[in-house]
Amino acid sequence: MTATDTVRPLTAAELAAVRADFPLLGRTVRGGRPLVYLDSAATSQKPNVVLEAEVDFYEQRNAAVHRGAHQVAEEATAAFEDARSAVASFVGAADDEIVWTPGATAAINLVAYALGNATAGRGGADAERFRLAPGDEIVVTEAEHHANLVPWQELCARTGAVLRWFGVDDDGRLDLSDVGSVITERTRVVAFGHVSNVTGAVAPVETLVAAAREVGAYTVLDACQSVPHLPVDLHALGVDFAAFSAHKMLGPTGVGALYGRRELLEALPPVTTGGSMVEVVTMTETTYMPPPQRFEAGTQMVAQAVGMGVAAQWLDELGMGRVAAHEREIAAELLKITEIPGIRVIGPSDDRDRIGVVSFVVDGVHAHDVSQVLDDRGIAVRVGHHCAQPLHRRFGVAATARASASVYTGVEDVVAFREALAGVRAFFGAE
Amino acid sequence: MSSLEQMYQQVILDHAKHPHGRGLVDPVVGHLAAESHQVNPTCGDEVTLRVDVDADGTVETVSWEGQGCSISQASTSVMTELVTGRPLAEVADLDAAFHALMASRGKGLDDDAALDALGDAEAFTGVSQYPARIKCALLGWAALKDSLARSGALADRPGGSDD
Structure with missing residues (x-):
């Protein structure tokens, strides 16, 4: 720091x-x-500006985003996408690397289920890189919030992958004395919290990212407790995916974000399907939009997303x-x-x-x-x-x-x- | 008396420090007996409770192991004292009265007979002002009800239905 x-x-x-x-x-x-x-x-x-942003959205700009050619719809879409830019720049990401989710739990589940879908053959040749086979390993830590543990247990159960984890020392810090024996050639995913919600300890992201990269594993960072409290630059950290929620960073409930490196989001199959995320739909098959829209099926939590953008700006202005x-x-x-x-x-x-x-x-x-x-x-x-x-x-x-x-x-x-x-x-x- | 003192009355603190019925007891051969494990998932408090009902439908012993806050420990202790040696029909009435007390939002019960029957358990009236703690007070009672149902003792007795 x-x-x-x-x-x-x-x-x-x-x-x-x-x-x-x-x-x-x-x-x-x-x-x-x-x-x-x-x-x-x-x-x-929540600060006043966040509360006012939601009220203002409903009073002045409420309309369906990304559809409709009328003025209010244009303004709603602009507010929604401006919020995405604000959140992206707040965490050092590109705009199209930020996917709105209902929260961090949903964001982590999105990654886990997308990997499961890829394993089931969805996403075509692009998604083959995500396929898990029995005996592949997913690494977490003993310090995880259940939201960054249970989705991986479930993914293991669906794919035959094996869950491994780093322990915690008596001081509550991750015990990485055996990094090389936990993160191995069999490791496909390394999922860990940036900051523990219990101990407050900051994880050594560099060490874990380096170890994961060396074996070609994807990193998933639970950034819920870091983004509201520390300067976080996801590109600089070099993680592949990250999840965080608005409500812990002075924003509204019901909205959060998934960060994914662009080339990974582009290759990842969708999880929740339906309206707003499709290109061509016939009675037998469908093609999907590029990210982030591919992962944003159905009507989004627009007013809350706008509030999250304002929260990010509020924190940015303070520094x-x-x-x-x-x-x-x-x-x-x-x-x-x-x-x-x-x-x-x-x-x-x-x-x-x-x-x-x-x-x-x-x-x-x-x-x-x-x-x-x-x-x-x-x-x-x-x-x-x-x-x-x-x-x-x-x-x-x-x-x-x-x-x-x-x-x-x-x-x-x-x-x-x-x-x-x-x-x-x-x-x-x-x- | 402040709300906090109403909640942590001396009788509750005493029961929490020296709980009755702690330590699982082997059931008498020939009695209907069963065990129930209950957890409060929000805080991880847990209790494993064993009940032993004799041939006449009287609760012979209640014994338990568990860990948790003073409210859950004291409530399980008070309950143990209250239901030991009682016929199942009375146990069902006590269970209903205690649930009613917990739903009273700190007001207590109007029914003097029910209050008399509850004895020391009336001290938990203060707990009912705190929605987050009512579950603590009911943990042992949930284990009792479940273990009685599992024991088969409720099957054919008048007044011994689930509720």
Whole structure:
């Protein structure tokens, strides 16, 4: 994160201006307490410009996109495609390398099902490169969110491919000591999270991409927790596919994006078929449009896509380097919970290559009960396995509590959180 | 009393710390017995509960293993005390009363007889104000209902239907 080392974080005045832009942060909870929102890794709050963009679209530009020759349809199409450009440039991709999806889960499933379709012979000669055979291997990690694990289990079950994975060390970082024995000539796909939604650790993308390239395997990056918090340039990272959702990056729910390198998307067979993605349809066969439209069957979530584009622009204007620098300060504040007796952090306890996502257990108090006491003080954290059961099993716990930051999180939020957390064990008589 | 204190009443904290019925017990030979494993998929809490019903249709023992939050542990403990030694028809009534209590959004029950029957379980009224925690309180009850159904003890007894 060299870039973030040299970039200055937000000033107090800038942070106040940012926070004022998020209406929900102004509300109170549980009998008038100010809300301390530390659950941004689950979903982020939305700035006014995103909310207004959706309203404006419905009030002024709502029409079917990519069809109809009337003026409103033209404007709707322009808004939809401008949003695609904004999202593409935000992550260092070309416009036609961004496919709208209902979210990151759908984006990863799209890749997995497209590979399955190629294996079934769909997509013709172009798609032969994607075919999987029994004994081929798909590599994931023990740290994955279920959304980047279960689709690969299913693809293995359908094709006879074998799932392998990298483990996690005691500090919550990927154990890549045996890269060459996990990623081998049999590996066809390497799917991994850029940043863990549990530990906050940033994966060594370069190492994994280099190893995958050496054996001709495709890389699939779950970028849900990196794109909202770090500068991300997908071309520079060199991954083949990437998935991320709008709702974690200050955008609306119901929309996300799949990035695919152009030549790969061009060769990939479609998954969901129907209207809007076809060229010529007869009663017996159909030809498909080029990407990204080939992967966007049916009416799209246009207003939400427009909102996602505005969210990307909002973050771009602030500068992701500065966002990362700010959140780095917040992460350091969050990590101070290790000074409270009886608190154990699941994940790196240092702030190197990690973001402001901190999962923890409290000695003698179940995570549910921890979050209930915090909630009583107006502090919102996530509790449970965070859709990462294998990772929790690795650490011998069924559930953790997780505090996570975003660009609008302030040091005061973390101070309130730490104060409330310090009283939890006494409340349950666990001291 | 704050909402939080209403939720974590002393009786609940005590049961969570010293739960009743923990540790699976072998069933008596000749009794109807069965086991049920229930999980709360949102948090990974789980309970494995075994029930043993004697020839007269009385719950002889309830025993269980599990891990989870204080609400799920305490609720399973209170339930164990409540239903042990009771005829199946009464167990069904208690189950219905506790479900009604959990659906009361913190208001409790008007039915004094039902409240009396619930005993310590009335302490969970505060939990019913928190939709995310109601499932925790019902985890053990779900395991009881399922294990009774599996045991075959409900098959031909009046008042012992599934609901």
